[in-house]
Amino acid sequence: MHTLKRTFDSLSVRNFRLFFLGQLLSVTCTWMMVIAQDWLVLELSGNSGTALGVVTALQFTPVLLLTLYGGRLADRHSKRRILVLANLASGVLALVLGLWVLLGEVRLGHIWLFAFALGVVNSVEAPTRIAFVGEMVGSELLPNASALSGAYFNAARVAGPAAAGLLIARLGVGPVILINACSYLGAVAGLALMRPAELHGPPSRPANPRIADGIRYVTRRPDLVLPLALIGVLGLAGFNFQLTLPLLAKTEFHTGSAAFGVLSSSLAAGSLLAAFATSSRRARPTTAVVTGSALAFGATETLTGLAPTLPTACLLLTLTGFAMMYFAQAANHRIQLGSDPAYRGRVMALYMLIFQGTTPLGALLTGWLAEHWGPRWSLTTGGLISLTATALTLTTTPRTRTPHP
Template identity: 55%
Template sequence: MRRQLADTFRSLRVRNYRLFAAGQLTSLLGRWMQIVSIDWLVLQLSGNSGSALGFVTAFQFLPVLLLSLTGGKLADRYNKRRMLLIFNSAWLVLSASMATLVLSGAIQLWHVFVFSAVLGVVNALENPVRQSFVSELVGTELLPNALSLSSATFNSARIIGPAIAGGLIAFFGTGTVIAINAVGYLAPLVCNMLMNRDDLLVPHAIPKDTRIREGVRYTLRRSDLVLPLVLMFIIGGVGFNFPITLALLAKTVFHTGPSTFGLLTTALASGALAGALYSSKRRGRPTANVVIGTAGAFSALETLVGVAPSFITASLVLIPCGFAMSFLGQAANQRIQLGVDADHRGRVMALYVMVFLGSTPIFAPLIGWLSEHAGPRSGLWLGGLVGVVTAAAAFAVRCRQRDVRISVTIRPRPRLILTEGAVERAA
C-alpha cells in the first residue's frame, strides 16, 4: 500500500513541483469558491436567467478563444516562472476590485460581465504558460504523473471550494467569498518566489521560429494531435458546461439553495478527483482509443444526469460522470503533451486550451438559452447525446485511417442430415 501511494505521488519528490502544487491548491480553492459565488450572484441579479448565466460564462472564455495562441507564443519565448508571477498578481487585483464592488452594494450585472471578460484575458494568457511550465518542473519521465497530480489538485479544490462557498454564501454573502479568493492568490506568488531556479529544466536556447502560424502548421500535420483537439472542442464545448447546467438544475428543478448547488458540484468533483488520481498511474502516452472510449463513456453518463429523477440520483450519477470527465481531460492532455516537441509545447498547448476552453463562449450561451426555453435539463442530456455521436464518429474516422473494417457475419445454424442411417453434422 505504501509503495502504491509513493508511486501515485512520485512527482512530489521534486521540491519545485511541491511548491507549485501547494500554491495552485490554495489559489484554486479560492477560484472555485469565486466561480460558485459569481454564478449565484448572476442568478440573483438577473432573476434566474439561464441566458445571463450563459453570457457570463461566455465572457470568461471568449478571450481564451482569441488570445490563447498569443499565450502559447509567450510561453515558448519568455521565462514561464516570471510570467506566472505577473498573471497571479493581476488575478489578485481583479478579485479584490470585484469583492469591493459586491461588499459595497454597488455591483450591477454589467460589472460582472466586464469582470468576467478581463478575468478571461488573464486566464487566456496564463493557461498555456502554466500547462507547459509543468515539464520544466519535473521533466519528461515524471510528466504524466505530474499532469495527473495537477489535475488532482484542481479537482481537490473543485470538491472543497464549492462546498465551503455554499456555506459562506448562505451566512456572509458572495462578496466575502470573492474577497477570500483575492487573498488566496498570495499563495502561488510566495511559492513561485521560493522555487529554486537552478533546478528548473529550462531550454538553453529560445526556438528560432515562435510564430503562431508555424505552431498551427506543425499541429495540423500531426493527425495524432488533431483527433484529441477536435474531441475536446466539441465535447468540452457542449458537455463541460456544469457551472450553468448544475446551477439551473439545483435552483429551478430541485428548488434548492446555494449550499445544495455546492453539493452537486462537489459530487462531480469527487469523481473527477478519483479519475485524476487513477490517471497518475499512467507512465506512457495514452492511445487514441483510450481518449475516444472515455469520451463516449463521459457523454453517456452526462445524458443520464440530465434525466435523473431526483437530487440524490443526480448526485450519485455525477460521481462516475466526474471520473470520466477527468480521465478524458487527462488522457487528451497527456496524449498531446507527450507527443509534441519541447520547442512547440507552448503553442500546441495553447491550441489545446483554445479548443477546450475557447469552445465555451461558442456553446455556453446556446446551452444557457436552451436550458431556459427547452427546460433546465436539456443542456445536460443534449450535451451528452452530442458527445456520444462525436465519439462514435471519431472511432469511425480512426478505423478508416487504420483501414480497419468492422463487419457482422451471420452464420447458419448447424443442421442434422440423415444419410444411410448415420447422422452427420454439417455447418
C-alpha cells in the same frame, strides 16, 4: 503503500511541490470569489440572469481572442516569470474590486470591467501554467503531475464554494474577494522559491515563435489532431453540466438548491477519483485510451439523462464525472507528451482555445434543448453526440504509426 507513493510521486519534486501548494490555496480562494462575484452581480442587478451571463461572456471573450498569443509568449519567455506577473496582476485586480465593494461604491459596470481584465490575464496564464507543469517535473512524471493538478482543481471546486457560502454569510462579499486577492501571494511565493536550475526547460527558445507555425505543426500531426477534435466535440455537446444540473434538480426532481449541490458534488467526486486514478500513468496514453474514455463518457452521460430518481442520477453523475476527467486527462497527456517542447506553449494554447471555445456554443445548444425538450434531453443528446463522434473517429482514423515529436 507502493501505489500510494506512485500516486504522489511528482510531489517529491521540490519545485512542483511549491507550485502545488500555492495553486491549491489560490484556486480554492478563486472559487470562493466566483461565488461571491456571482452573488454580488445578482444583488446589484435584481437577480438578472442576463447580467450574470454578461459577466461570464466578458471574462471568457479575451480567452478566445488572446489564448494563442498567450501560448506564443510561453514559448518565447520564461514561463515561471510569466506566471509570477500573471498572479500578481490577478491579485491586484481582486484587491481593487474588493476595496470597491467595501467602500460601497461598486457598480455593475465595475464588475464587468474586472471580469474583462481578469479574462485578459487568464488568456496568458492558463496555457503557460499547463505547459509549465512539464518543465517542473520532466516528461516521465508529467502525467502524474497533470493528474495531481486535476485533483487540486476538483478539490478546490468542492471546498471553495462551500467555504464561500459560510464566509459570505458571516463577513460579506467584499472580505471574501479580498481573501482571494491575498491568496495569489501564496502562488507567487511558490513560484519565487523554485530553483530555476532544476527546471526541465527546452534547450533553446525560438526568438520569434509564430502562432501560425504552431498551428501548422499540429496539422501535420494526426496523433494530435484526433484528441483535439474529440475535445472540441465533447466540450461542445457534453460538458455543459453547469446548465443542466440546476434544471435537472428543479424541474425534473422538483427539489431545491440542496439537491443541486448534491448533483454537482457527485460530478466533482467522480472527477476527483479519476484524477487520482490517472496519477500512476507514466507513459503517453494510446489513442485507444483516449477514444475508450470518450465512449465511456458518452454512455454514462446518456444514461444520466434517463435516470428515474435523484439517487440514481447522483450515482450516474459520479461515473460521468470519472469518465469525463479520465478522458480530459488522457487527451491532455497525449497532446503534451507528443509535442516538441519548443512548440508546447502554442500547442497547449490551441488545446485551451478548443476546450474553452466550445463552451458558449455548447451552452446555446444545451439551453435550447433544455427549454424545448427538458434537461433530460440535453444530457441524453450530449451523450449520444459524444458517442457518435467518437465512433466516427474509430472508423475514419487510419492506423498509421505515430510520428516522433
